Amino acid sequence: MSEVRRIVVGVDGSAASLHAVRWAVRDAVTRRVPVELVTVAPRVPRISGSSLALRADDRTDRRADTGRISSIAVRAARAVGGSSTIYIGSRVEHGAPVDILAGLAEPSSMIVLGSRGLGKFADGVFGSVSAAVTTHATCPVVVVPSAQCAQGPVVVGVDGTSASEAAVDLAVEEASLRGVDLVAVHAWSDTDTGCVLAGDVGSHGQDGAVQNVALSKSLAGRYDDYPDVTIRRVVARDGPVREMVREGSRAQLVVMGRRGRGGLASLLLGSTSQAVLHSVHIPVIVVPAGR
Numbered sequence: 182m183s184e185v186r187r188i189v190v191g192v193d194g195s196a197a198s199l200h201a202v203r204w205a206v207r208d209a210v211t212r213r214v215p216v217e218l219v220t221v222a223p224r225v226p227r228i229s230g231s232s233l234a235l236r237a238d239d240r241t242d243r244r245a246d247t248g249r250i251s252s253i254a255v256r257a258a259r260a261v262g263g264s265s266t267i268y269i270g271s272r273v274e275h276g277a278p279v280d281i282l283a284g285l286a287e288p289s290s291m292i293v294l295g296s297r298g299l300g301k302f303a304d305g306v307f308g309s310v311s312a313a314v315t316t317h318a319t320c321p322v323v324v325v326p327s328a329q330c331a332q333g334p335v336v337v338g339v340d341g342t343s344a345s346e347a348a349v350d351l352a353v354e355e356a357s358l359r360g361v362d363l364v365a366v367h368a369w370s371d372t373d374t375g376c377v378l379a380g381d382v383g384s385h386g387q388d389g390a391v392q393n394v395a396l397s398k399s400l401a402g403r404y405d406d407y408p409d410v411t412i413r414r415v416v417a418r419d420g421p422v423r424e425m426v427r428e429g430s431r432a433q434l435v436v437m438g439r440r441g442r443g444g445l446a447s448l449l450l451g452s453t454s455q456a457v458l459h460s461v462h463i464p465v466i467v468v469p470a471g472r
Contacts, residue, residue: 185212185321185351186289190258191282191310192220192271194250199257201325204263204464205293206269208323211358215268216258219285221278247273279445281315286318290464294307296458297328312455314438315467321351325464334362334413336428337436339399339419340383344438346399351468353403353410353462362411364428367396368421392416422456429461436466 185217190205192198202218209216251271258269274281282292294311315322337352339345350364356363369392393416400412417424437457458465 182336183290184289186213186214186290187283188212188293189214189285190216190218190254190293191278191295191314192218192250194220194246194253195295197327199254199295200294200327201295201323202254202257203261203358204323204325204373206258206267208291208293208358209267210265213267215270216262217355217429218251218254218258218269218271219281219283220247220254220271220414222247222273222275227362234431246264252434258422266343267415273337279317282310282314283318286314286319288319290320291323292318292320293325295338296324299436303402311458315458318367319469321346321466323466324458326462331433333432334364334430335359335434335436336364336366336425337364338369338425338438339396341395341399342438342467343469346434346438348438348468349399351466352434354405355434355436356410357407359433360409361433363412364413364415364432365396365400365468366415366417366421366424366428367392367399367401368419368424369395373386389418390414411470419456422460425457429457429463433462434464435461439467439469 187211188205192196192202236295246346251273255269255271262269266408286292292314294314296311304333310326311322315324330404335352335356337345337348348395369389393414396414396416398472400414403410403412415428425435425437435457
């Protein structure tokens, strides 16, 4: 069973962040966990001299805008929550969005971001902020696009590593909560050895039967733990991004693992994760290894 006990949403005043709010509340209702809406505004630099009065007015305007943005997000969350009794809280933080959001990444949390934030505060949730949070957060991070599909299965990438193990755990639970099938994708031949969906270089010469066995081992136990979920296996000697995008075109959610934090592994993985995030039009969850 997942350890998600709280869902945190990054809010910046954009339409994209409101899509993230709505997705997060729907997921929280099914999980029966609280939601915390976090509006991040940059700190106003301290100055002195003749511009002090102008800067004070700017601070007042920013506080008013921040309060308005937070209130709009709360109303959107409550509208989706309806009669549900889940707790919906809000808070305002001042500082760098990446530092604030990544700092909220407790093991029992899930962070949800919009894919293209255009708010004046966060400088766009997706892009540098979203990429940094998905790369470094110690909890699952969900990137929600504006166009979403409520139908179809949940798709997860599997390669037998601890990264994909954590992703499978979360993906099968999401499928169970949504009452849909789970599609487990194992792409076993690709030149991108840094991708969590590609097998080791030595496995490229092995046949599909061997890879099917490997996939079955990765899914062992999930059938008993979630008998309500039908798991469909996809084994393909193809690029992992292509397979995930292909399956994602018929899905409502994609889940991927992330091997580690920082260094070469994150750089290699980043290109694959970002390729999928840019190529599919449904929410994507990036799960760190060992969560």
